[in-house]
Amino acid sequence: MPKLRVYRQVSIPDELRISRYRKTPELGPRLLFFSGGSALTEFSKVLKNYTHNSIHLVTPFDSGGSSAKLRDAFKMPAIGDLRSRLMALADETVLGHPEIYELFSYRLPENKSQQLLKQRLKNIVNGNDPLVDEIANPMRKLICNYLGYFVQSMPDNFDLQGASIGNLIITGGYHNNHEELDPIIFLFSKLANVLGIVRTTTNDDYHLSATLADNSTITGQHLLTGKEVAPLHSAITKLYLTKDLTASDPQPITAKLKKQNRKLIEQADLICYPPGSFYSSLIANLLPSGVGKAIESNDCPKIYIPNMGDDPEQLGMSLGESITTLLSYLRQDLGEYTPTNKLLNLLLVDSKNIHYPGGIPYNLLTKLGIEIIDIKLLDKKNTKYYDNKRMVATLLSLT
Helix, strand or coil, X not given: CCCCXXXXXXXXXXXXXXXXXHHCXXXXXXXXXXXXXXCCHHHHHHHCCCCCCCEEEECCCCCCHHHHHHHHHHCCCCCHHHHHHHHHCECCCCCCCHHHXXXXXXXXXXXXXXXXXXXXXXXXHCXXXXXXXXXXXXXXXXXXXXXXXXXXXXXXXXXXXXXXXXXXXXXXXXXXXXXXXXXXXXXXXXXXXXXXXXXXXXXXXXXXXXXXXXXXXXXCHHHCCCCCCCCCCCCEEEEEEECCCCCCCCCECCCECCHHHHHHHHCCCEEEECCCCXXXXXXXXXXXECHHHHHHCCCCCEEECCCCCCCHHHCCCCHHHHHHHHHHHHCCCCCCCCCHHHCCCEEEECCCCCCCCCCCCHHHHHHHCCEEEECCCECCXXXXXXXXXXXXXXXXXXX
């Protein structure tokens, strides 16, 4: 059956369209985001008021913080960003399950002994804790069973201080479901009444490795972001996946996009490459084989929203270089001659209030056929961030 591409004039913001989505968010558009980390947390809390059909493909490659503890002990993909996005999209109203939201968001104290924390976990598993008192069966039984699987397989020396209960429940479910994340994500989403779809791009227990301009190699997402260690001293020239976090000579490995994720990409009403850590959140999601092909096969609008602040991962990189780098990774499984408009056709910026490294590359954008949407996006209350309501309104207007 032949495909027809229909064009329409767009007003930004499209107040009528936005109002319609606000009234019936369950019928809202399928906006798809390639992201990870906390960059879209507050954005997602705004977005869920307008659509319950947004799609979030997050990275499972985090190797720092509490994720590192779980990955080291259980040999599994990172789930911290996954849980965080699920919670950002959870229904926090009385129509949802606030008691489950509270449990999944709870972190064990950092100032208690391991013995006390282990006993607290056992109490929760047995249903004898204030955190589960208000949760009705059969939901409470399901949750306690999955947490019980975690407790049974937890190494004796596992550090529980500051651990997220939600992460522990997902870990227990992951190992009880033959090391598959999707079944426990589905259950987690239903229990917390998540107003959207959240998936990891791949279930693989892989890590990020980067070659730098000085020919050195760094392995581990936590070494790239500049948050847990000193920022990079040399620019990233290549990002790839590897199996071994500790290898002196990490070998590239190929991950494959899951079939259900491919369908989500192909069926999206808009694809967004959002702000956030450029390499470890955005580009990392594009590394699995099949991502570029799925994006290319969808004729929906594809928009890039660049970072407005200093991203340690984009050392010395101009906005123009960010665009060409993004396109190069999108073309990895397609070939360099794939038309740009199949992969990226819109750039969202605020040139009046925000300075982008190297300025807006108008000549490059004209050459590539990428249209600019230049509107006010800066948050008046916090000028270090975009205004989430304006960003949501803009993206909804394009659907």
